[in-house]
Amino acid sequence: MAVKLPTVGDATPTQHEIHTHAVADKSVEIVSDSGEGAQKCGQIFGTVSAKMGNGVWTVEIIPAEVEPPPRSPAGASGIRIRLGSDLVTNWGDETNLVVAFNEQALLGRHRLNALADDATILLENMWATHPDDAVRAQWEAGMEELAGSGYRIIEVPMEEECLAVVDNPRRGKNMFVLGMLSWIYHRDLDLTREQIAETFRKKAPEVTERSHGLLDLGYTWASQNLDFRYEIPAAQSDRPMVVMNGNEAIAFGAVAAGLELAAMYPITPATSVSHMLGDVFETFGGVVHQAEDEIAAAGVAVGASYAGKCAFTITSGPGLALKTEFLGLAIMTEIPLVVVDVQRGGPSTGLPTKVEQSDLLAAVFGQPGDAPHVVVAPATIEECFHVMTSARRIAEALRTVVIVLSDANLATGVAPYPRPLMSEGWQSIPADQRPIPEGLKPYDWDPATGISRRFIPGQVGGEHTVTGLAHDEGSKVAYDSAVNERASTMRSRKIAAFQSTLRPPVVNGDTTGDLLVVGWGSTKGAIEEAIDRARGEGLRVSSLHLTFLSPLPPGLKEIFSGFTKVMTVEINYSDKPGDPFITEQNRRRGQLSWLLRSSTLVDVDCWTRVLGEPLRPGRILAAIRESIPRGGRA
Amino acid sequence: MPSEAVMDRTTDLTGRALDSLKGRIDAFHAAVAAAEREVAAEVLRRTGEEDVKGEQALIELGPFAVGRIDPDRFAQLLGVAEAPLTSEAVDVLSRANSILTGFRAEPERHVVDVEPGGDLRDAVKAALADFGRAYGAARAVELARAGTFDEVAHGHLLGPLPFRLWHRAERQLAPPLIVRVRGEDCLPVGLGEFLDGNLVLVLIAGGPTTPAPLSRLITPGTFVMQTADPESLSRLAETEHPGVAILFDEDRPGQAHFVHDPDAGEATWGRLTVDRMPSEAEVGRGRRVPMWVEEVEHLRALAEAPPAPVSTPGTPSVAVPDAVPQERRAAATKVGAAGGSGVAETSPEPTSVDPVDRLAAWLLSQADLDGPAASGAPEE
Secondary structure (H helix, E strand, C coil): CCCCCCCHHHCCCCCCCCEEEECCEEEEEEEECCCCCHHHHHHHHHHHHHHCCCEEEEEEECCCCCCCCCCCHHHCEEEEEEEECCCCCCCCCCEEEEEECCHHHHHHHHHCCCEEEEEEEEEECHHHHCCCHHHHHHHHHHHHHHHCCCCEEEEECHHHHHCCCCCCHHHCHHHHHHHHHHHHCCCCHHHHHHHHHHHCCCCCHHHHHHHHHHHHHHHHHHHHHCCEEEECCCCCCCCCEEEEEHHHHHHHHHHHCCCCEEEECCCCCCHHHHHHHHHHCHHHCCEEEECCCHHHHHHHHHHHHHCCCCEEEEECHHHHHHHHHHHHHHHHHCCCEEEEEEECECCCCCECCCCCCCCHHHHHHCCCCCCCCEEECCCCHHHHHHHHHHHHHHHHHHCCEEEEEEEHHHHHCEEEEECCCCCHHHCCCCCCCCCCCCCCCCCCCCCCCCCCCCCCCCCCCCCCCCCCCCECCCCCECCCHHHHHHHHHHHHHHHHHHHCCECCCCCECCCCEEEEEEEEHHHHHHHHHHHHHHHHCCECEEEEEECEEECCCCCHHHHHCCEEEEEEEECCCCCCCCCCCCCCCCCCCCHHHHHHHHHHCCCCEEEECCCCCCCCHHHHHHHHHHHCCCCCEC | CCCHHHHHHHHHHHHHHHHHCHHHHHHHHHHHHHHHHHHHHHHHHHHCCHHHHHHHHHHHHCHHHCCCECHHHHHHHHHHHCCCCCHHHHHHHHHHHHHHHCCCCCHHHHEEECCCCCCHHHHHHHHHHHHHHHHHHHHHHHHHHHCCCCHHHHHHHHCCCCHHHCCHHHHHCCCCEEEEEEHHHCCHHHHHHHCCCCCEEEEEEECCCCCCCCHHHCCCCCEEEEECCHHHHHHHHHCCCCEEEEEECCCCCCCCEEEECHHHCCCHHHHEEEEECCCHHHHHCCCCCHHHHHHHHHHHHHHCCCCCCCCCCCCCCCCCCCCCCHHHHHHHHHHHHHHCCCCCCCCCCCCCCCHHHHHHHHHHHHCCCCCHHHHCCCCC
């Protein structure tokens, strides 16, 4: 393959006028067919921006199928990168700039109202002159559909330009686009080249060389043909930062927490946790076990924990369902276990690549019988890292199951956060293997807390039969009718004892007002941005974000009593008031709303959406305006 | 007695080798320091006052718990499940801690001198066993914390721990060694047993050595280098494989310069770059020593690429993978020319120099296979 490498410095000086807009916040989407590298381009762009000190949040736009039909609106694959001068906590509202590899992918985003009314679009124009009549007809129809909007569409001969460097431009135009964006956003080209080299370090050197060539080509083309640029000042942090997505953060967090075995079966969007672990876990003494199915993965993790390690298993909603039986066993036998559930849309196969928060009730109540355990939800990518240490410690201390609820938004979103200051204190403490004191039983529950000492196989004096059957303190199968009552009480009491260690959550904003918005998980950034904007409009609104969902933290009822109305905002389904057949009694509500109503007896309302995308602050703001009681303006 | 100039040169090379391996040295000492802190924290946690236990609980729960979990209350819950350490266990922790403290970063600890006439392997073995004390102490700590430390069975962990007893993770974090040895004592074949995990050894050879002492240590997963350029050690420092390098104190014509990088290719000749192959005259240096010649012949054989496949009617062809770059074949041919030892630069026969390929070809020729290849019919 011929490689012709242009040099930026050789570019003809631009003769046209260029307007540089200084902005504090801007988002860009890159959309293409699957396999054209739009996401790779966006990831590099986002990482470089983060390294330059900008706030960054990325959201991958992933079609429902692995390989959807090319040039189809439903098959749009890509990424949104939101940049800011300050911390960016969510993907924002409509995007301001779009780079589209074909007009059909663009239409897909247009029809989902993902574009701002005045968005600028850089569109590959090879389709206008495509030899296939049908393609040309699609192009014309598409352009006609877009004509009514206020977009500024700039046609870019991407593939034609890329031919200067590569024979097959479809395999490289993402780097040309990266070059264009680097010019538009004043990105550091050396940093970008380094990031390209890092990204392709496992490929042949020619790949990096070609990519650098395409980067320079796109940069040059943009400098000679575009008339706008954006300047987003960066506030460099005085602390070293790291840039990663939520799944990578969970993987690194597991290493930092001293977890020693990850058992999993591949499932979108959780799999990349194990990919990252596969790269690094063994170096730190860990093992990644890919089991033959979800059930076996849970079984391996339970077995490893039983043997004295602290193991975890990674899955998504359908996998959580399959693991149910083993989670019940771990809870019944009081074997510590951490379960990471990266939620996607469901039920069943559902929306494998899209975000939802629909596993909450399944995570809290999903096991048959009474199976009390802990459920915790990180809200940011940084928390995805740190939650693993807490989850592991709680699981070991309480001899219970801790479910960590992440989601697809966190899983694939990339954001910078301060480099963790590691502590060896985060590492797992070796299980106590001293001989068991005379008379101590494997479930000698402390009557005050329900907690008992963990026995490890092989401990002198600790021999007992482990059973999933109801059992007494000595792990003997229950024949006495009172045993199950006592054991159930103890398993529940330790969760209550743990709840007594939780602090009441902190309200974002005033502790009294007209509306309290309650959220959990990845929606935190979008909710808090909406709250800030609502308060800017004079609305008396605050928010509360919950991380512990089972047990719920104390003080919720008191917090709720300070507000006229309480409403959850969630990415799961709820019936809309006024819909056919829907009454106050039969209305199915958001899952957190249901949980809060039952635990506080407060009439908690909800606003939820299951559009397969993260919530937008603007839409939450609109819901706040609609939901706030009359006369709510300050 | 080496001259002052020679000693200065050796000191300079040692300093540069230490600089190259600084990252590895730091990583090892960071791990030891972390173990040291962990011991101190454990003693505090399991024997300390209630308020200390709360602080420790907060550390163990990590930053996610800050503001969300009351550490003092959480520590109270732990008291139910975790018994205090026994005095014997505290004693083990204390002894282990003093061992770990003794390892506080001293780069010189990574430099080993082999006495004139001494055994290189023994020197390395002893140095690694001494470093193994850190690993032994860490293991003793784990056993004491788990309540299973037994003086009879585990007492040896608080002394030197031979490399053969290091486990996988320990070998992965192995401390690098810089070994200063006289050229004539530089007989590194016995070092093979230490080339595991991610251990790297730099042998600074003072005075002439045999032409290619490290050629016999070339195995698919081992980084092996002979050089007189200390800058080249950066490659050794970065390898993710076990590695050994000889850094010659002088650039002498009779010494081979080469790099065998496990990441550079699939076949041995693809991974091996020979920058200088001593000529026959240089190897002999007037007194032809068979072992020296063998070293060079061995290196040359490893470096030689198989010739391009030539189909001969009636015999099966031995295919060279498409992935084999032409420049590597050319490089291999150049090695032959530079060496001038009489090895044919290219063979007129279509036979491979790779013994595996030759065996495969012979087996195929013995098999009674009908088909285009066996019958000599043109292939599609």
